[in-house]
Amino acid sequence: MAEASAISKLMRIPVGFATVLKTLLKKPVTVQYPDEQRPMSARFRGRHHLKRYENGLERCIGCALCAAACPADAIYVEASENTNEQRFSPGERYSKTYEINMLRCIFCGYCEDACPTNAIVLEPIEFPTGYTREGMIYTKQMLLEAPPTGTPATPQVTQPGTFDRPIIPFPAIDSSV
Ligand code: SF4
Numbered sequence: 001m002a003e004a005s006a007i008s009k010l011m012r013i014p015v016g017f018a019t020v021l022k023t024l025l026k027k028p029v030t031v032q033y034p035d036e037q038r039p040m041s042a043r044f045r046g047r048h049h050l051k052r053y054e055n056g057l058e059r060c061i062g063c064a065l066c067a068a069a070c071p072a073d074a075i076y077v078e079a080s081e082n083t084n085e086q087r088f089s090p091g092e093r094y095s096k097t098y099e100i101n102m103l104r105c106i107f108c109g110y111c112e113d114a115c116p117t118n119a120i121v122l123e124p125i126e127f128p129t130g131y132t133r134e135g136m137i138y139t140k141q142m143l144l145e146a147p148p149t150g151t152p153a154t155p156q157v158t159q160p161g162t163f164d165r166p167i168i169p170f171p172a173i174d175s176s177v
């Protein structure tokens with residue numbers, strides 16, 4: 001009985017070697033991330049952008065509703081006051097500091113849903129990668145999109161009373177179309 005068991009155990013050795021040889025001949029499945037990336041789904045939204053209005057003013061008013069809605073506590077917002085001499089956004093306040101820790105982000109999109117001005121938008125580009133923790137904290141400078149062609153960047157000098165409301169009203173819907 002003991003002899004049969006020993007033979008059965010010995011038989012496992014060539015089976016083990018055969019498995020190793022078979023695996024050696026296979027193409028490795030390891031992806032050398034982040035240098036090499038698998039194609040993402042076309043519906044993946046992986047990169048936040050801070051949007052502007054057509055006149056170049058920033059949509060973000062520093063309200064931090066996105067930070068409050070974020071389940072991963074990934075967003076940090078610090079607001080400051082607008083003046084007509086130095087206006088960044090319509091209304092009283094703008095985001096002086098806006099940071100997203102992309103190591104925490106789970107791409108849920110709650111920040112987009114919470115934003116009252118459609119300022120923060122996730123867009124379909126490659127998965128964010130980096131080699132350091134600091135490099136994965138996206139600053140306002142990295143997130144804010146460029147002003148439309150022909151419009152000045154922020155801060156702008158504006159006329160008193162022009163941008164008192166924090167949201168520029170959407171254009172009226174043309175019902176004749
Ligand atoms: S996508 Fe979700 S997890 Fe990422 S910053 Fe927005 S709310 Fe936070």
Ligand code: SF4
Pocket residue numbers: 059060061062063064065066067077095114115116117118119120
């Ligand atoms: S991105 Fe939107 S929700 Fe977040 S601070 Fe700016 S205006 Fe408020």
